[in-house]
Amino acid sequence: MEQRHLGRTGLRVSRIGLGTLTWGRDTDEHDAADLLKTFWEAGGSLVDTADVYGDGEAEYLLGRLIEGLVPRRDLVISTKAGSVPDPDRRFDGSRGHLLSALDASLARLGTDYVDVWHIHAFDPDTPLEETLQALDLAVSSGRARYAGVSNFCGWQLAKAATWQISAPGTRTRLASTQLEYSLLQRGVEREVLPAALDLGIGMLPSSPLGRGVLTGKYRHSTPADSRGASEHLAPFVAPYLDDTASRIVDAVTTAADGLAVTPIQVALAWVRDRPGVAAPIVGARNAQQLTAALSVEALSLPDEICRALDDVSAPVHRYPDHDWSTL
Numbered sequence: 450m451e452q453r454h455l456g457r458t459g460l461r462v463s464r465i466g467l468g469t470l471t472w473g474r475d476t477d478e479h480d481a482a483d484l485l486k487t488f489w490e491a492g493g494s495l496v497d498t499a500d501v502y503g504d505g506e507a508e509y510l511l512g513r514l515i516e517g518l519v520p521r522r523d524l525v526i527s528t529k530a531g532s533v534p535d536p537d538r539r540f541d542g543s544r545g546h547l548l549s550a551l552d553a554s555l556a557r558l559g560t561d562y563v564d565v566w567h568i569h570a571f572d573p574d575t576p577l578e579e580t581l582q583a584l585d586l587a588v589s590s591g592r593a594r595y596a597g598v599s600n601f602c603g604w605q606l607a608k609a610a611t612w613q614i615s616a617p618g619t620r621t622r623l624a625s626t627q628l629e630y631s632l633l634q635r636g637v638e639r640e641v642l643p644a645a646l647d648l649g650i651g652m653l654p655s656s657p658l659g660r661g662v663l664t665g666k667y668r669h670s671t672p673a674d675s676r677g678a679s680e681h682l683a684p685f686v687a688p689y690l691d692d693t694a695s696r697i698v699d700a701v702t703t704a705a706d707g708l709a710v711t712p713i714q715v716a717l718a719w720v721r722d723r724p725g726v727a728a729p730i731v732g733a734r735n736a737q738q739l740t741a742a743l744s745v746e747a748l749s750l751p752d753e754i755c756r757a758l759d760d761v762s763a764p765v766h767r768y769p770d771h772d773w774s775t776l
Contacts (some may be wrong), residue, residue, distance in 0.1 A: 450492030450746055455727050456624045457649025460595055462525050464721060466495035468732035473506020481510050482518055483736040489519045491743045497730045499529035500554050512559035528554050529599055531569035542572030542580035551587055566593035567627060570600040581609060588621040597625035603640025610648040623650050630654035631720055632697050632762045633689050639766055642725050651727035654720050662689040663716035665702050700761040704754050717745040719758055
């Protein structure tokens with residue numbers, strides 16, 4: 450699998466990443482082992498997790514599989530901290546919480562460092578410089594090699610990245626940002642992606658298959674074994690089952706038929722090769738699904754197909770994103 454630099458850093462990652470959102474909950478150890486081995490054998494290196502995935506079970510499961518199944522040195526492990534199970538405060542970006550969460554993540558993973566450590570979300574109740582100092586301390590202590598943020602909007606990302614590069618050698622540059630990005634969700638193109646491109650931050654798209662909808666599996670019904678049919682993930686899939694999404698899925702399917710490939714390959718190739726994207730994070734239920742996604746490696750979409758998909762999925766961006774004279 451082709452490797453790409455993560456943002457403006459020397460770290461190289463596989464251009465498709467493996468997500469672990471369902472590990473320890475819907476994905477048991479046997480299936481996780483199959484997924485990790487399949488990914489590694491295909492040349493994949495970037496594995497993304499978080500301290501809240503499966504209430505910590507995802508990290509624990511990944512830690513059990515490292516070394517016994519896949520050498521630690523062959524993986525680029527990314528994890529996140531900052532989300533908390535508190536209805537009154539969804540995110541805690543305080544330095545104390547973040548550093549404690551990192552130590553707990555390292556213990557579950559059974560490693561003394563993570564390759565990339567992300568702040569899971571912006572915390573409006575903590576000064577941003579305090580949150581970012583946790584990243585500096587994590588990197589300077591060797592507990593994290595690189596740092597990034599997740600779910601920051603455009604101004605938040607630009608402010609954080611500018612703060613970090615304003616003191617080179619003292620503060621650690623942001624390597625990456627992780628947000629949802631697909632043909633069904635192009636909101637990052639408004640401000641986040643331009644900021645990331647300008648500041649040399651690599652984009653790691655989550656849900657690159659539109660929460661599974663871009664596979665085409667929901668075109669006519671909801672499969673009984675799909676996330677859309679599960680009690681806890683159905684609300685996650687539901688927003689992308691409307692008429693607008695249906696038109697985009699039809700276009701993806703048409704393109705796939707014309708290229709003699711699958712809708713999965715078309716949707717993944719589109720987002721993988723967008724400017725600024727380092728590696729889409731794919732969450733598969735089993736090795737068969739993952740193999741289908743990884744088969745995108747040999748595919749590059751023709752320019753005319755990209756333009757057609759761009760047009761059918763184009764979000765409405767008006768003032769101030771476009772000059773007033775064009776409205």
